[in-house]
Amino acid sequence: MSALDALKAAPEVQATEVWPEPEPLESLGEAPLREFPRGAILPPELEDYALAFADRLRVPLGVVAMAQLCAASAVVGGRAFVAPDVDNPGWRESSALWVAGVMDVSTKKTPILNAALRPLHEIEAELREDNRRALEAYEAELDAWAGQKRGERGPKPQKPPQARLLASDCTREALADLLTQNPGLLAFQDELAGLFREWRREDRGSERAFYLAAYSGSPVNVDRVVRGSSYIERPVLTLLGFVQPGPFREMVREALEEGSGADGLLQRFVLVTGEPLEWVEERPPVPLALAVRYANTLKGLYNLVRAWPAPRTLAFDAEAQALWYRWESQTERAIRHPDHSTAWRAYLGKRLGLTARLALVLGLLRGEYERLSVTTLKRAIALVLWLEPHARRVWARALTGDTGPVLKLARKLQAGEPEGFTLRELYRRGVAGIATAAEARRVVEALAEAGWVLPDPQDRHRYRVNPRVREVSRVRP
Template identity: 30%
Template sequence: MPPVAAFDPEMLPGPLRGWILDISERMQVPADYCAAGAVVVAASLIGRSVGIRPKRRDDWLVVPNIWGAVVGPPAALKSPALAEITRPLDRLVVEAREAHGEAMEEHEADAQAVEAINEGLKAQIKAAGKEAAKKDGDRSGLDKLIARQRDTQTPEPPAMRRYKTNDPTVEKLAELLGENPRGLLVNRDELTGWLRSLDKQGREMDKAFYLEAWNGSGAFEIDRIGRGSSYIPALCVSVLGGIQPGPLASYVHEVARGGRGDDGLLQRFQLLVWPDPPPGAWANVDRYPDADAKNRAYAVYKALDALDPEKLGAVADEDGAGIPALGFSREAQDVFDEWRGELEADLRDEDLAPALRNHLAKYRSLMPSLAMIFHLMDRVNESPEQDADASSGVSIEAAIRAASWCEYLRTHAQRLYGSAESPALDGARALLSRIHKGDVKDADTLRSVYRGREWSRLSTAEEVNAAAAVLEDYGWLRVEKTDTGGRPATLLRLHPSLNGGA
């Protein structure tokens, strides 16, 4: 596989560095996993509360919404690492539930008061009606009471602040977003099933929903026969999860050749990291977590959740969907302009693979998004009350750190799309080995190869189809479809030299 850049802890904002390195060392996992997850969690907390305008004068608006994925084999501790990183969200969830419980108690008291007032008004209205009848229809007093009753409405129950969800339907996610317009994090333990599910027939609207939700700045309408319509004025969803190399390589192979999935969904995982295993021998690190570092990180996340755009100096305009935004400082603007020029030159390189080009094109918004996230982390760490001078815009330090991340992530993107070149060949070798062992015989169906076998690189229909296509190109077998009276069967007709396992 193509090599990837090693993760440099200096790329992390100071408030998170000790916490992330502590988790990485204690769990013996790549720091890349923890760092990528931490940035996505921060992005989900910021959501639509504030955006960035990457150009000095243009109205281009970027919401710092980011999708992330960590790639590694089943035993790489991807899920436990991400579980540690999302613990600050769990603390915020507990606090939100407690706050919601208190708000509900106040709501119930208010609702009871309104109900009592309305009962009293009903009695007064009835009495006023009798008086009006006696006074030849003079309704002045009656109308005032009716208007008062109309204005005395039972208050809506308070919505609970939600931060994340795991496996929602699009309809439920739309409902949650209606109550949480800043945005939500969809946290998936395994992303392969999620990606594949969105490629199924009948899920086109769901995929369109997520494609639009990545932008973070728009709205969305859902129309379902029999289930009515719903309008989401603020559509912003972050996604985070793990994925195994084998299934991912097969999915990337389809994307690279223009098959299913070639619609920009995979390219939206801008913070996808596929690191090498940790160097050196495994060590049994058994120590207490660094409580000071953990609490410092939590304080930053809590402050991000409580961002006040006005105190930050952010300004909204009519064309920005009402989203307040900052710009770059003068020095940071120069950094971004130079970085953008180099990116655009690279994107025009004819030798660049189309799938990789499409992925890197998304970096146009990634760099300013990361710069905004790092800038906000630094600001809230320096001044939790957010009263630091923000008039100068996103700092040059944040811009340089964001550019470093993009350079680092580009090597992981090259590994990602480089993996598309090998799975079919690896699968072909695995299939040929099974044929030589006699596990696969002439006239066996494609389906029989992957059903119930759990063979490495031959565990799905996509992997077996790709492997068989390679062997067919080399003349080792012929893929033959035959009518069985029901669903057509696809047979593997082996070259005579392979029959009998020879």
């Protein structure tokens, strides 16, 4: 029985006379996320810039690092693959990563995105100039061809493909057009909520099917009413963006149900979250040299893989292959664990593919162009294990609600403010970050169950704070 139930069961006791003992709120807290493992995973060309940038903007290092890795995976595109199992040669994974930063408003999502993608925007600018020159040459050749007599003409010149690396239009039709002309592509959006809403529409089943194929690299045919269909033999699509917890919560709930939302689309995302760091006035500048070195690293990798005569398929060396089989066995046992939910088993089902993709990108960044070393595989496994608590946190919050506002309000109550309140006052004033009436109701219900607040017997809309909350151990930030 909760403290509130106990008080209600004793009608002769008035809330203004006797207050129940508040229950501790430790059970509502979340285990802190581990810091991104510095010096252990990223090459210094990426990590040094990520550290400086994160320190300057006071944002989580892990979010910046994963955005960088996503950008690196995109420059590889469809020019390199990995065959993780020597005894299963038909299994190949591309470099494509889908990274979603799950963060609240005003957490510097756009600056993070811009910093990670700046080298790709510079590549894209060069491609636009190349496309312009190629189109001019084509038009001149076409004019010359048209000026010849019909019997003397050779084959009609073909319009050159438009080389691209980035796309901000994430519709199926737009991406299909670009993927038919390019080996790989990165689609990015500051806010992924719009894309998620499209995926949830009942009439958009073909949209989900396209993205599922684009992640796995399976052949896909995109039909259009006006311009016919586009066949893509092996699409390689990278996704990068951010989403606020609310819209993502709906996606998670759908993924946990049986139906179209349980097709594993969500589990393909690498989820990364985190809170902004405490703001300080004196912050070191981001050295320009670090930004240039980061950009040159990604540009160099882009030029390298496109200079290869054909796409390459990398494999693990003997020591790495032995480690892979041990990791595979550990993962398969985890998938079969009876205590795991269906959705989490689906997430673990993507673990091996994600590990292989991360190993491919990390290996290429360190100059491994034929065989991936055991050190590279260890880095990939460590990164997967670092990421999984992020996914668990995001999913748990989606199911039970974010406990952050509850704990924030509890700290304010222990500090003596406010002494009483209504739900309207909480969300109208944004107390403890509470933004809606529904969230205010959920937060207050949690505190009432723990005996921290009780309804005011004189005003049914008002809540009074238990003065004994100061006797409870301080709620930690």
